[in-house]
Amino acid sequence: MKFLSITENNDLKIFDCGIGSALRSRERDLYTREVMKTVHNVKKVRVLTLLTIALSIYLYGLPLVTAASDVNVWWPTNGAHVTGTQPFKAMVPGTDVSQYDMFWQVDGGQWVPMDNNYTDYQHKEASVNVSGWNWRGSGPYTINFIERKNGAVIAQQSEQIYIDQPATVAPASFPTVTAVQPTQTFTLQSPVQFSTNGFYVNPNTSVAKSGIQALASQPVATWFGDWNSNIQNDAHSLVANAGGKNAVMVAYDIPGRDCGGYSSGGTSQSNYINWIRSLASGIGSSPATVILEPDALANITCLSSGDQSTRYSLLSQAVQILKQNGNTKVYLDAGHSGWNDPSVMAGRLAAANIAQADGFSLNVSNFDGTASEASYGSQISAALQQKIGKTSHFIIDTSRNGNGSNGDWCNPSGRAIGQAPTTSTGNALVDAYLWVKTPGESDGYCNGGPSAGTWWQQYAQGLAQNAH
DSSP states (O other), rough: OOOEETTTTOOOOEEEOOSOOOEEEEEEEEHHHHHHHHHSSSSTTHHHHHHHHHHHHHHHOOOOOOOOOEEEEEEEEETTTOOOOEEEEEEEETOOOOOOEEOOOOOOOTOEEOOEOOOOOOOOHHHHHHTOOOTTTTOOOOEEEEEETTEEEEEEEEEEEEETTTTTTOBBBBSSSOOOHHHHHOOOOOOOOOOETTTEOTSSTTTSSSSSSSHTTOOOOEEEEEEOOOEEEEEEEEHHHHHHHEEEEOOOOTTTTGGSSSTTTOOHHHHHHHHEEEEEHTTSSOEEEEEEEETTTTGGSSSSSHHHHHHHHHHHHHHHHHHSSSTEEEEEEETTTTTTTTHHHHHHHTTGGGGSEEEEEEEETTTOOHHHHHHHHHHHHHHHHHHSSOOOEEEEEEETTTTOOOOOOOOOOOOOOSOOOOOOOTTEEEEEEEEEETTOOSSSTTTTTTTOBOHHHHHHHHHHHHHH
């Protein structure tokens, strides 16, 4: 089917989506009337243009395409190098995903529909295997994202990508080795140790060495995952250097991590419990706060029913193992307020053994305001009262929520650091405000950012400068 578009300059443009057939005569008449209505709202349209539009519709059955609005492409971004199966993601800001259809298309080929997805933030998504794309060699290949509503194309956005050879690592690993190295993170190079409300500030991290005082002086969580070659030694080095201060850390190695997103990875199902045991052994009796597997429960529906059951079991065992250390606090991650219904999340937390944990964590690596997260957490806690017979406390990641969220989760502009880490929250259910995400580390290849987990000095400076 061919589509006729009126551009902002009153030019005509024809799109061919490669499907369908010519319109019947009564449909031509309908579209002709609709075009004439639209034309009355377009300034300075010449009579010749009007006649051309009507004639084109009558002869060729070309339905009207409105001028392009705004399609926000999350992935792949322009110039990205990809391989294997990729999650194509896009959305239209300010419009509920149920109100429009979206398709992706490569090099003018067939339109392929995208599904509604509510992970992180509502968007359209399709899983695309690019392994067989070879007609342009390594590229570039032009990916077109098309928004359609009521049969009319509303907006389009094109990105050019390149296909790497299978041996090339896709931009989904998190974090990169250069971003987190045990020698940088755990080897003390200075006798100075900062502390805020009893939490340890590691002086050898990228954020501590950034030269940005508003960031460098604050305690930030240390993330542990499949980039740690010896998890027990690395955890032990951290708590030993903390000198009795509370070391905040994130366990981030769950099998199927991030469901193929920018931070995909994780260990195997057979190895995960051994990995947790090694982490717990490294911590020992030292004071520590562990945020357990960000997003593992919030996006669990990306897994098969069998893998979901396995994940619940692994998380439940992880809570048990970590809580055997008398001075370790454990918070199961529960996503954020824009993701899942409180009762749904309460059910998932209950299945993952929240009863034995110290509570749950909210807003990790996200930007939602503290007030909305506190309200969401209180609703989850109330729902847990009904499910397990007791309420549950929680912590909120305030590392980047000073200006709240603008709806974009991946390196959005204009964001700011939030309230500094503290246990003085003024809310009996909120145990602490923590900086779980390192403010200044990229969310991934989006909005000009480097790979996920890589230090980005320019973004870090913006977070500090935008703070109130």
